[in-house]
Amino acid sequence: MTDRYQQFARSGFGRLVVRRLGLPNPTPLRRYRPGEPALEGPAVFGSADGGRLDAVPAILRSAGIEVLTEPAQDRHAALVFDATGIDDVARLREVYDFFHPLIRTVGPCGRVVVLGSTLDGLDPRAAVVQRALEGFTRSVGKELRRGATVQLVQVAPGAEAAVESTLRFLLSARSAYVDAQVIRVGTHSTSTAEPEDWERPLTGRVALVTGAARGIGAAIAEVLARDGAHVVALDIPAQGDELSAVANRISGTALQLDITSSDAPAQLVEHLVERHDGVDIVVHNAGITRDKTLGKMTDAAWDAVLSVNLASQLAANDALLEADALNAGGRIIGVSSIAGIAGNVGQTNYATSKAGVIGMVSTFAPVLAERGATINAVAPGFIETRMTAAVPLFVREAGRRMNSMSQGGQPMDVAETIAWLASPGSGAVNGNVVRVCGQSLLGA
Amino acid sequence: MTDRYQQFARSGFGRLVVRRLGLPNPTPLRRYRPGEPALEGPAVFGSADGGRLDAVPAILRSAGIEVLTEPAQDRHAALVFDATGIDDVARLREVYDFFHPLIRTVGPCGRVVVLGSTLDGLDPRAAVVQRALEGFTRSVGKELRRGATVQLVQVAPGAEAAVESTLRFLLSARSAYVDAQVIRVGTHSTSTAEPEDWERPLTGRVALVTGAARGIGAAIAEVLARDGAHVVALDIPAQGDELSAVANRISGTALQLDITSSDAPAQLVEHLVERHDGVDIVVHNAGITRDKTLGKMTDAAWDAVLSVNLASQLAANDALLEADALNAGGRIIGVSSIAGIAGNVGQTNYATSKAGVIGMVSTFAPVLAERGATINAVAPGFIETRMTAAVPLFVREAGRRMNSMSQGGQPMDVAETIAWLASPGSGAVNGNVVRVCGQSLLGA
Numbered sequence: 001m002t003d004r005y006q007q008f009a010r011s012g013f014g015r016l017v018v019r020r021l022g023l024p025n026p027t028p029l030r031r032y033r034p035g036e037p038a039l040e041g042p043a044v045f046g047s048a049d050g051g052r053l054d055a056v057p058a059i060l061r062s063a064g065i066e067v068l069t070e071p072a073q074d075r076h077a078a079l080v081f082d083a084t085g086i087d088d089v090a091r092l093r094e095v096y097d098f099f100h101p102l103i104r105t106v107g108p109c110g111r112v113v114v115l116g117s118t119l120d121g122l123d124p125r126a127a128v129v130q131r132a133l134e135g136f137t138r139s140v141g142k143e144l145r146r147g148a149t150v151q152l153v154q155v156a157p158g159a160e161a162a163v164e165s166t167l168r169f170l171l172s173a174r175s176a177y178v179d180a181q182v183i184r185v186g187t188h189s190t191s192t193a194e195p196e197d198w199e200r201p202l203t204g205r206v207a208l209v210t211g212a213a214r215g216i217g218a219a220i221a222e223v224l225a226r227d228g229a230h231v232v233a234l235d236i237p238a239q240g241d242e243l244s245a246v247a248n249r250i251s252g253t254a255l256q257l258d259i260t261s262s263d264a265p266a267q268l269v270e271h272l273v274e275r276h277d278g279v280d281i282v283v284h285n286a287g288i289t290r291d292k293t294l295g296k297m298t299d300a301a302w303d304a305v306l307s308v309n310l311a312s313q314l315a316a317n318d319a320l321l322e323a324d325a326l327n328a329g330g331r332i333i334g335v336s337s338i339a340g341i342a343g344n345v346g347q348t349n350y351a352t353s354k355a356g357v358i359g360m361v362s363t364f365a366p367v368l369a370e371r372g373a374t375i376n377a378v379a380p381g382f383i384e385t386r387m388t389a390a391v392p393l394f395v396r397e398a399g400r401r402m403n404s405m406s407q408g409g410q411p412m413d414v415a416e417t418i419a420w421l422a423s424p425g426s427g428a429v430n431g432n433v434v435r436v437c438g439q440s441l442l443g444a
Numbered sequence: 445m446t447d448r449y450q451q452f453a454r455s456g457f458g459r460l461v462v463r464r465l466g467l468p469n470p471t472p473l474r475r476y477r478p479g480e481p482a483l484e485g486p487a488v489f490g491s492a493d494g495g496r497l498d499a500v501p502a503i504l505r506s507a508g509i510e511v512l513t514e515p516a517q518d519r520h521a522a523l524v525f526d527a528t529g530i531d532d533v534a535r536l537r538e539v540y541d542f543f544h545p546l547i548r549t550v551g552p553c554g555r556v557v558v559l560g561s562t563l564d565g566l567d568p569r570a571a572v573v574q575r576a577l578e579g580f581t582r583s584v585g586k587e588l589r590r591g592a593t594v595q596l597v598q599v600a601p602g603a604e605a606a607v608e609s610t611l612r613f614l615l616s617a618r619s620a621y622v623d624a625q626v627i628r629v630g631t632h633s634t635s636t637a638e639p640e641d642w643e644r645p646l647t648g649r650v651a652l653v654t655g656a657a658r659g660i661g662a663a664i665a666e667v668l669a670r671d672g673a674h675v676v677a678l679d680i681p682a683q684g685d686e687l688s689a690v691a692n693r694i695s696g697t698a699l700q701l702d703i704t705s706s707d708a709p710a711q712l713v714e715h716l717v718e719r720h721d722g723v724d725i726v727v728h729n730a731g732i733t734r735d736k737t738l739g740k741m742t743d744a745a746w747d748a749v750l751s752v753n754l755a756s757q758l759a760a761n762d763a764l765l766e767a768d769a770l771n772a773g774g775r776i777i778g779v780s781s782i783a784g785i786a787g788n789v790g791q792t793n794y795a796t797s798k799a800g801v802i803g804m805v806s807t808f809a810p811v812l813a814e815r816g817a818t819i820n821a822v823a824p825g826f827i828e829t830r831m832t833a834a835v836p837l838f839v840r841e842a843g844r845r846m847n848s849m850s851q852g853g854q855p856m857d858v859a860e861t862i863a864w865l866a867s868p869g870s871g872a873v874n875g876n877v878v879r880v881c882g883q884s885l886l887g888a
Contacts, residue, residue: 089755092796096738096746104739124807128758131803135795138787138888143737180787180888293587294540295548302540311533314572342887343582343624351579352536359575363568443786443887444582444624 003384003400003407024406027147029176030109032416034199034226038172041077041107042066048094050085052160053115056167063168063198071102078111078171079103083133084155086116087126095136103140111171112140112150117157118184130154134182141180141404141439149179149439156428159186165425168198174420177381177413179404179439185428188369192427193329201423203228206276206327208268210259211286213239215385216335218246219411220283223419225250229281232272234259259286259312265319272320278327281422282320284313284334284357289387291346302349309353314360326373331422334360334377335414336433341379342442354379358433365431374430376421381437382408405438447828447844447851468850471591473620474553476860478643478670482616485521485551486510492538494529496604497559500611507612507642515546522555522615523547527577528599530560531570539580547584555615556584556594561601562628574598578626585624585848585883593623593883600872603630609869612642618864621825621857623848623883629872632813636871637773645867647672650720650771652712654703655730657683659829660779662690663855664727667863669694673725676716678703703730703756709763716764722771725866726764728757728778728801733831735790746793753797758804770817775866778804778821779858780877785823786886798823802877809875818874820865825881826852849882 008014009025030040043065045057057067060080068076081098095114106112114137119127137152144150151170155163163185169175170183195201207224211217212233221231231252235243240256247254255271257264272279287309290301313334320326339347340354361377368375382388382399388408391399400408414436420426421434452458453469474484487509489501501511504524512520525542539558550556558581563571581596588594595614599607607629613619614627639645651668655661656677665675675696679687684700691698699715701708716723731753734745757778764770783791784798805821812819826832826843832852835843844852858880864870865878 089750089758089800092750093743093746095796096741096743096793099738100741100743100746101739119803119807124811125758127807128754128800128803131806132754132796132800134888135784135787135797135799136792138785138799139783139789139792139795140738140787142787142789143792294543294584295545297540297544299537299540299544302537302544306533306536310572310576314533314569339583340579341582342885343579343584343586345583345586348580348583348587349540351583352539352576353579355579355582356533356572356576359563359572362575363563363571367568441786442885444578 006407024401026406027108029147029405030173031176031412032173038063038168039065039077039111041075042068043078043080043171044068044071044076044102045080046098047082048085048091051082052084052157053082053155055160056080056082056115059164059167060171063171065171071105074105075107076102076105076110077107078113079106080113080115082115084115084117086129087123089129092129092132095133106144106148108146108148109173110148112144112148113167113170114152116152116154118154118187138180144404147405149175151178151180152182154182154184156186156190159190159428162186162190162192162428164194165192165420165423166429169420174416177405177409177436177438178417178434181434183429183432183434188365188430190428191372193424195424200228201425205229205280206232206278207281207283207422208232208234208272208279209283209285210234212246213242215387216380216383216411216414217285219415220285220418221246221252222250223412223415224281224422225252227419232276259316260307264312265315268316269319269323269325273323273325278325279320280327280329281331282326282333283418287335289347289350291350293346294348297349305349306353309350310356313357317364328372329424329427330373332368332373332375333418333421336377336379338379338381338435338437338440338442342444361433362431369430374427376429376432376434378414378417379433379435379437380409380414381435381440383414384408384410402442403438403440407438409436409438450851468845470850471552473591473849474617475620475856476617482507482612483509483521483555485519486512487522487524487615488512488515488520488546489524490542491526492529492535495526496528496601497526497599499604500524500526500559503608503611504615507615509615515549518549519551520546520549520554521551522557523550524557524559526559528559528561530573531567533573536573536576539577550588550592552590552592553617554592556588556592557611557614558594558596560596560598562598562631582624588848591849593619595622595624596626598626598628600630600634603634603872606630606634606636606872608638609636609864609867610873613864618860621849621853621880621882622861622878625878627873627876627878632809632874634872635816637868639868644672645869649673649724650676650722651725651727651866652676652678652716652723653727653729654678656690657686659831660824660827660855660858661729663859664729664862665690665696666694667856667859668725668866669696671863676720703760704751708756709759712760713763713767713769717767717769722769723764724771724773725775726770726777727862731779733791733794735794737790738792741793749793750797753794754800757801761808772816773868773871774815774817776812776817776819777862777865780821780823782823782825782879782881782884782886786888805877806875813874818871820873820876820878822858822861823877823879823881824853824858825879825884827858828852828854846886847882847884851882853880853882
């Protein structure tokens with residue numbers, strides 16, 4: 001779980017060099033292992049007057065977290081503050097009052113969660129200050145050290161009971177590389193179904209994962225299977241051997257299919273309906289790059305990237321919805337990218353496709369909500385894969401360090417985030433694009 | 445207009461060092477001077493089938509720009525493409541087809557504008573691809589060199605006739621440091637009033653500028669006055685001498701007032717109504733920093749920043765609207781910051797206030813639209829001022845170079861952007877937050 005630089009920085013000699021030169025010294029991130037407690041210590045819960053989320057302490061306790069309403073020690077594993085009641089600029093002071101004395105007690109890989117409100121329908125002054133919390137949390141993210149994270153969760157009025165899956169994710173090691181995100185709960189729907197077993201929430205579900213033969217796709221397949229899903233692992237025929245290996249390892253099904261072929265959507269539907277009685281979770285992970293600056297890019301490179309990364313996903317969604325092959329409570333999850341948010345040199349095609357995935361999420365969220373389903377996306381930052389290992393050293397090191405964690409993420413970090421979105425408990429999480437980037441400096 | 449590094453990089457020895465070490469070699473940006481042509485050469489206009497913006501060539505010509513519909517030379521000052529007709533992923537290829545052969549013909553300080561559609565009410569597939577254009581333009585911004593910029597202008601259906609002020613701004617030297625922005629035209633209103641004289645569009649208008657004694661505020665006052673406005677330059681009494689100097693230079697009015705005092709809104713209204721018969725343009729520029737990490741920040745530092753940068757602006761707006769002191773066609777313009785978008789170490793208070801300004805814009809845009817007025821904000825990146833000159837060398841150089849222009853902006857770049865938003869021609873530009881940051885890498 002540590003890269004070579006991290007190993008060096010933790011060696012005797014490396015420690016000296018790192019300290020003298022002021023180089024980054026990344027903390028190995030704590031990651032989820034079944035059976036381990038969510039947090040390595042107690043959480044402090046606080047609340048501004050008029051807050052709507054007084055059920056949160058009970059939710060945290062049900063997740064096995066010790067909750068203090070008065071800070072009792074000089075180190076805490078999490079700080080959670082209900083700011084939904086704040087409706088005026090002067091009252092933002094309550095956020096300061098809670099965090100100022102406590103922020104330095106946050107332990108390694110600790111968690112900070114600010115609970116705010118979605119803005120729609122709020123009194124104008126309240127809407128302004130709820131929006132202001134975003135600047136607060138992003139700054140806290142850049143100040144926190146040693147692998148600790150912060151998020152702003154905006155809870156829609158009426159969705160108070162629907163935050164459990166999100167809090168369990170954010171207040172655990174599953175969200176290791178998710179930092180400084182704004183997550184909206186209950187914008188399109190507040191309905192949610194509590195999993196019978198939070199350790200295996202996907203039991204009985206069928207999940208399709210495209211591009212599953214290796215890298216992030218393989219990690220997604222493994223994590224969804226670990227959480228109980230039967231995984232249909234899809235990739236192109238040329239990846240057949242690796243695909244079979246993944247499918248065998250997780251007792252899933254391998255499906256060789258080129259998703260860009262004209263009959264792929266029909267074949268996909270046929271497989272899912274006839275073999276599995278429909279699908280519960282669709283993860284559009286398959287993606288390619290064909291990098292060149294625009295003046296040097298071939299039309300084939302443009303078309304290939306747009307076709308794999310965007311057109312095929314839209315076609316598959318259409319076919320699944322039309323055939324009613326997405327089961328009730330279905331989940332569609334796209335994989336965007338920081339390049340789709342910030343743009344990137346040599347990636348006009350890739351960034352266009354990945355921005356399109358963001359468009360897909362916001363456009364189809366209300367459509368899916370009508371069916372009791374959801375659509376969301378993750379946007380990975382620098383993730384350690386064979387693809388990023390091939391990037392030239394200097395660019396790779398810059399990408400790896402230019403975030404609040406001073407390190408790249410692991411494929412499983414993306415996979416855990418997808419598993420949260422896929423959970424039956426996440427029915428109120430719809431239309432979100434969540435970056436898995438350790439709060440990369442890059443953005444728009 | 446060039447910084448010391450730029451001067452060095454252009455010297456004989458500096459040129460050698462820069463080339464050998466691969467250091468940035470920023471192009472001096474062309475900036476607006478009254479009387480000079482908008483562009484230093486012709487613009488190429490192209491269009492995807494079904495585009496709504498066929499009036500654009502005529503608009504450009506009326507701004508004195510030579511428009512080619514077939515590229516005729518190996519260097520063009522601007523490329524403008526109407527992508528509003530693109531409604532399918534496969535058709536995004538038309539964007540590639542237009543730009544691929546032309547992008548390398550864009551000259552120094554050239555301009556690229558992609559005209560797209562706002563997403564509301566579009567057919568879902570069209571909405572996805574219109575959103576995808578954002579990834580395209582941000583990547584092009586990172587590929588363009590030598591001071592050239594790119595923007596995506598999303599034009600709402602029915603607002604086709606309202607784009608002139610925006611195109612004139614973007615296709616001129618006035619927008620020197622605005623890069624890779626997405627600007628929405630016609631989201632709240634499509635009404636607009638063409639200025640009698642585009643060189644002095646603010647003639648007869650009264651503009652209030654807070655924090656006008658120096659830096660960006662003084663530049664705003666000067667540019668608004670240059671464009672014809674009578675400027676009420678406001679600052680705290682302690683800045684009285686500098687404020688008077690600014691006001692005298694531009695034949696404006698100096699108003700000494702502490703905007704955080706409880707009677708400030710009433711005094712402001714009284715001054716504007718009794719002395720000027722109301723106000724047309726309000727620029728909330730006054731802002732302070734009191735930087736400390738959250739654990740070390742005093743409550744006084746928190747309160748002072750929130751009070752000056754956010755609460756006082758809301759209070760002033762309320763008072764102006766209640767007293768009907770904002771004239772018909774009024775403009776409110778806030779000053780946010782990249783820190784309000786991305787967060788910053790040591791600036792939890794400042795980033796909260798500046799994110800609140802973004803909240804103010806989106807919350808009050810529909811309210812202002814009902815009165816035929818608008819509210820927008822600029823979000824400056826690294827701007828060369830006395831404030832940034834005081835930043836430690838290494839941090840300053842990083843901030844200055846980490847953008848697509850490899851240089852900091854000038855106060856006038858922020859001022860020109862505000863002047864565009866203030867123009868009577870910009871009535872359809874409402875609810876926007878426009879970064880003036882040379883496409884800073886930083887974001888969220």
